[in-house]
Amino acid sequence: QVQLVQSGAEVKKPGASVKVSCKTSGYTFSNYQMYWVRQAPGQGLEWMGIISPSSGTTNYAQKFQGRVTLTRDTSTSTVYMELSSLKSEDTAVYYCARGDRASVWWGSSDYWGQGTLVTISS
Amino acid sequence: EIVLTQSPGTLSLSPGERATLSCRASQSVSSNYLAWYQQKPGQAPRLLIYDASNRATGIPDRFSGSGSGTDFTLTISRLEPEDFAVYYCQQYGSSVTFGPGTKVDIK
Numbered sequence: 320q321v322q323l324v325q326s327g328a329e330v331k332k333p334g335a336s337v338k339v340s341c342k343t344s345g346y347t348f349s350n351y352q353m354y355w356v357r358q359a360p361g362q363g364l365e366w367m368g369i370i371s372p373s374s375g376t377t378n379y380a381q382k383f384q385g386r387v388t389l390t391r392d393t394s395t396s397t398v399y400m401e402l403s404s405l406k407s408e409d410t411a412v413y414y415c416a417r418g419d420r421a422s423v424w425w426g427s428s429d430y431w432g433q434g435t436l437v438t439i440s441s
Numbered sequence: 442e443i444v445l446t447q448s449p450g451t452l453s454l455s456p457g458e459r460a461t462l463s464c465r466a467s468q469s470v471s472s473n474y475l476a477w478y479q480q481k482p483g484q485a486p487r488l489l490i491y492d493a494s495n496r497a498t499g500i501p502d503r504f505s506g507s508g509s510g511t512d513f514t515l516t517i518s519r520l521e522p523e524d525f526a527v528y529y530c531q532q533y534g535s536s537v538t539f540g541p542g543t544k545v546d547i548k
Binding site for chain 2: 354356363364365366369378380381414416419425426427428429431432433434
């Protein structure tokens with residue numbers, strides 16, 4: 320069965336960086352795009368970016384351009400989201416979410432990781 | 442960027458009642474690439490509807506999606522106790538954006 324398992328909660332200081340992992344299993348890793356979405360406490364969902372696991376091609380929401388980097392490791396079927404220059408407003412649950420259609424750039428997300436809480440506090 | 446507006450913000454209904462949720466886009470959504478998600482507290486979102494009207498795998502048929510262009514609707518024909526949650530629409534016709542959500546709570 321398809322599984323997306325994310326790394327554990329993080330506490331970071333303002334100005335630092337955080338790197339969250341999303342290890343996948345149960346499907347052909349290279350065939351489906353991976354999205355990253357975040358949710359601040361009590362708030363809605365916010366799309367951050369997308370990565371093609373096969374090529375490594377990325378596309379980022381304008382809001383996060385220059386601060387977010389998505390990468391992947393095909394040998395372990397894992398994708399990573401790194402966010403730099405952290406601010407208190409970056410406190411949120413970060414989700415990886417698989418695109419629902421093979422080899423298509425944009426789509427809805429049929430499988431989600433369990434979420435990773437990132438807390439920014441001095 | 443396509444901005445999605447959802448209404449109402451909160452919908453208070455009783456089990457067994459019909460729920461109608463609206464999602465309006467600031468410009469036409471290409472190919473009706475619009476999805477609906479359900480989210481319960483402490484859980485990841487769950488895909489309900491994709492491409493405006495297609496139910497995702499395992500989703501009960503009391504959930505249905507309709508609409509095109511800029512106006513979309515999620516209908517829950519008869520609310521079950523487990524349906525009380527927050528619902529988000531998402532467009533993926535031009536990059537990706539989410540609506541602010543509609544909370545369906547128990548009256």
